[in-house]
Amino acid sequence: MKKMLFPLRRTIDSGEGLGAEHPASAPVSIDDMTVAYHRRPVLWDIEYDSPEGELIGIVGPNGAGKSTLIKAIMDLVPMAAGRVRIYGEPYTRHRRLVGYVPQRESVDWDFPVNALDVVAMGRYGEIGWCRRVSRSHKDASMAALDRVGMADYARRQISQLSGGQQQRVFLARALAQDAKIYFMDEPLAGVDAATEQAIIALLQDLITGGKTVFVVHHDLQTVADYFSHLILLNMRIVASGPTREVFTEENLRKTYGGKLQLLDEASQALARGGI
Amino acid sequence: MNWMMIDTWTVIAGMLSALSCALLGNFLVLRRMSLMGDAISHAVLPGLAIAFFVTGTRDSFPMFLGASVVGVATAVFTQWISHFGKVEEGAAMGVVFTTLFAIGLILIVHAADHVDLDPGCVLYGTLALTPLNTTTVWGFDVPRVVVSLGAVLALNAITLSLLYKEFKISAFDPDLSTTLGIHSGLMHYLLMGLVAVTTVASFESVGSILVIAMLIVPGAAAFMFTDRLPVMIGLSLVIAVLCAGFGHLGAIVVPGWFGFEGTSTSSAGMMAVVAGLIFVVAVVAAPRYGIVTKFVHRWQISMTILREDILGLIYRLEEHDVTGPTVVPGMLKDAMGVNQLYSKFSLWSLARAGQLRRKDDGAYRITSDGRDSARLLVRSHRLWETYLHHHLHLAPDHVHPTAEQLEHITDARMREELEVDTDQPSKDPHGREIPRT
Numbered sequence: 223m224k225k226m227l228f229p230l231r232r233t234i235d236s237g238e239g240l241g242a243e244h245p246a247s248a249p250v251s252i253d254d255m256t257v258a259y260h261r262r263p264v265l266w267d268i269e270y271d272s273p274e275g276e277l278i279g280i281v282g283p284n285g286a287g288k289s290t291l292i293k294a295i296m297d298l299v300p301m302a303a304g305r306v307r308i309y310g311e312p313y314t315r316h317r318r319l320v321g322y323v324p325q326r327e328s329v330d331w332d333f334p335v336n337a338l339d340v341v342a343m344g345r346y347g348e349i350g351w352c353r354r355v356s357r358s359h360k361d362a363s364m365a366a367l368d369r370v371g372m373a374d375y376a377r378r379q380i381s382q383l384s385g386g387q388q389q390r391v392f393l394a395r396a397l398a399q400d401a402k403i404y405f406m407d408e409p410l411a412g413v414d415a416a417t418e419q420a421i422i423a424l425l426q427d428l429i430t431g432g433k434t435v436f437v438v439h440h441d442l443q444t445v446a447d448y449f450s451h452l453i454l455l456n457m458r459i460v461a462s463g464p465t466r467e468v469f470t471e472e473n474l475r476k477t478y479g480g481k482l483q484l485l486d487e488a489s490q491a492l493a494r495g496g497i
Numbered sequence: 498m499n500w501m502m503i504d505t506w507t508v509i510a511g512m513l514s515a516l517s518c519a520l521l522g523n524f525l526v527l528r529r530m531s532l533m534g535d536a537i538s539h540a541v542l543p544g545l546a547i548a549f550f551v552t553g554t555r556d557s558f559p560m561f562l563g564a565s566v567v568g569v570a571t572a573v574f575t576q577w578i579s580h581f582g583k584v585e586e587g588a589a590m591g592v593v594f595t596t597l598f599a600i601g602l603i604l605i606v607h608a609a610d611h612v613d614l615d616p617g618c619v620l621y622g623t624l625a626l627t628p629l630n631t632t633t634v635w636g637f638d639v640p641r642v643v644v645s646l647g648a649v650l651a652l653n654a655i656t657l658s659l660l661y662k663e664f665k666i667s668a669f670d671p672d673l674s675t676t677l678g679i680h681s682g683l684m685h686y687l688l689m690g691l692v693a694v695t696t697v698a699s700f701e702s703v704g705s706i707l708v709i710a711m712l713i714v715p716g717a718a719a720f721m722f723t724d725r726l727p728v729m730i731g732l733s734l735v736i737a738v739l740c741a742g743f744g745h746l747g748a749i750v751v752p753g754w755f756g757f758e759g760t761s762t763s764s765a766g767m768m769a770v771v772a773g774l775i776f777v778v779a780v781v782a783a784p785r786y787g788i789v790t791k792f793v794h795r796w797q798i799s800m801t802i803l804r805e806d807i808l809g810l811i812y813r814l815e816e817h818d819v820t821g822p823t824v825v826p827g828m829l830k831d832a833m834g835v836n837q838l839y840s841k842f843s844l845w846s847l848a849r850a851g852q853l854r855r856k857d858d859g860a861y862r863i864t865s866d867g868r869d870s871a872r873l874l875v876r877s878h879r880l881w882e883t884y885l886h887h888h889l890h891l892a893p894d895h896v897h898p899t900a901e902q903l904e905h906i907t908d909a910r911m912r913e914e915l916e917v918d919t920d921q922p923s924k925d926p927h928g929r930e931i932p933r934t
Binding site for chain 1: 527529581583659660662663665666668669670672673674675676677678679720723724725726728729
């Protein structure tokens with residue numbers, strides 16, 4: 223029924239015969255994805271195969287569809303067309319392998335739960351319907367809090383935490399889920415410099431442990447330092463691949479269009495990074 | 498006052514209904530959709546009427562079914578209208594439930610020619626008649642309404658305790674919930690279905706006003722008292738019981754206060770009024786978000802600032818070669834525009850903290866402890882002035898008011914950073930000495 227609303231819809235490929243060009247083992251592979259809100263397309267013709275065990279930055283201007291891309295992969299917004307595969311299978315079959323860290327502003331921090339409760343939510347999928355959170359799940363959640371240096375704040379109501387601490391609680395929740403692929407929506411937004419470094423170290427840790435991590439990121443200055451791979455996005459994928467190959471002035475100009483101030487920033491970053 | 502068996506049954510019916518509603522209300526409040534309860538409780542009316550037209554009876558089961566379907570439909574329509582019509586959710590809700598309620602009223606008024614479906618009883622219910630229609634349970638005569646309300650309470654309690662963590666996560670973080678396989682949309686409609694069933698069961702006995710009050714008030718009031726969800730749910734249930742008990746008591750007693758001896762008013766109405774009063778108490782007195790708490794907190798801050806300003810004042814007097822300056826409450830009025838009571842209190846509390854010493858003539862003199870605190874404060878003040886002058890290029894005569902505010906929130910770490918950023922200055926922009934620690 224929804225499809226009739228989108229005149230821009232393309233015919234959905236049957237999916238047969240595409241297996242050859244898309245390696246079945248790729249953590250995330252996207253075929254011809256189009257997403258639209260109210261008939262207005264926000265993402266067009268997304269084709270992407272991700273590498274495994276890399277820290278992948280998703281970069282682009284406001285309204286480029288960065289959050290929409292990760293939400294569409296996780297089936298949170300409907301696709302008008304296209305297909306997503308997680309390790310060669312539909313997302314719904316590999317739900318448990320995929321962890322999500324939403325934007326910090328997306329939840330109500332006055333909610334009457336403490337940090338440990340929030341982290342334990344990461345294990346709800348594993349615990350299963352109608353079951354209680356057992357001792358062992360609480361221990362695992364506590365260990366995750368400890369890993370982000372927040373063990374002392376386990377019993378704090380979440381509104382009493384600073385922005386950086388809230389973000390670390392969100393990360394601990396993702397750790398508690400123990401996924402293989404993570405999608406993080408601006409985990410570095412509004413955190414202080416020390417927390418930013420701590421988070422990046424943690425993400426690098428995850429990569430060392432064989433995880434694949436996607437991070438929506440805003441700050442072009444730090445892109446080259448943090449990410450080994452990039453997706454440059456502005457409704458379409460402008461470029462994707464290893465950072466040293468795709469983080470070029472030309473690609474950035476294509477991604478950011480006429481937004482001069484950002485371009486200035488970017489060219490500074492390029493000069494500093496010596497790329 | 499005469500308390501009879503009838504009164505007991507009335508209170509029990511009211512309590513069961515209030516408890517069922519309060520349980521669900523917690524999650525409505527947390528999802529910021531308290532008014533959805535209001536909307537559904539109105540919108541189920543056509544469901545009731547249609548069920549009646551189709552079956553021709555007032556049996557509970559078809560009524561339940563009709564109302565539940567329309568209740569969930571209300572939630573679905575609201576979602577559609579706000580999504581496709583691009584209107585705010587509250588407006589969408591308003592459109593849906595007023596329309597459905599109106600349709601329901603028309604149907605009922607039309608039906609009223611033939612049967613006893615009374616629009617008035619929809620609002621206030623017929624709580625007083627509760628004990629008259631009884632049925633036998635295990636050999637006891639129990640009002641029919643108490644049985645059905647008890648069943649609904651059991652349904653709500655069992656569902657919420659089985660799916661406690663699912664309701665929690667889908668209210669807190671719907672997107673994450675969905676990615677973990679707990680579909681937040683499904684949980685939403687499940688909650689709305691329970692609201693619809695509860696509403697219908699409560700309708701006939703307590704009426705829609707009490708249902709709406711109990712869906713919103715206990716949860717909202719409990720939220721102000723705690724930051725733990727289980728405690729919040731427990732408190733909301735206590736509040737629900739209090740409302741039912743005191744509401745009925747009030748309905749019997751209160752009319753007497755106004756000269757209507759021997760009569761009583763609507764119990765359901767009075768229960769809702771008690772709920773309102775409890776909420777007012779919560780708003781005023783709650784430890785976390787209450788008005789009193791906020792007031793006390795603000796007062797404490799302003800007293801701290803005043804005390805620090807007094808120390809700063811004495812320190813500056815000493816700088817101006819006033820030897821052994823003393824302070825009396827009256828001076829503060831002239832120097833800072835502080836009233837007598839505040840001055841006295843702040844001087845007294847400084848003396849108690851050992852920062853000032855009260856002499857026999859009633860004047861206060863600074864102690865060495867007090868001088869140390871004052872020195873830090875003045876140091877923060879002048880470092881800030883230097884910082885503002887250097888980094889924000891404010892003129893020296895513009896930096897004082899800002900520094901005056903910032904000095905009170907500056908701790909040791911911030912002072913260190915200020916020192917580094919201002920290259921360890923010895924004088925502030927006005928040329929005054931910055932005291933060393």
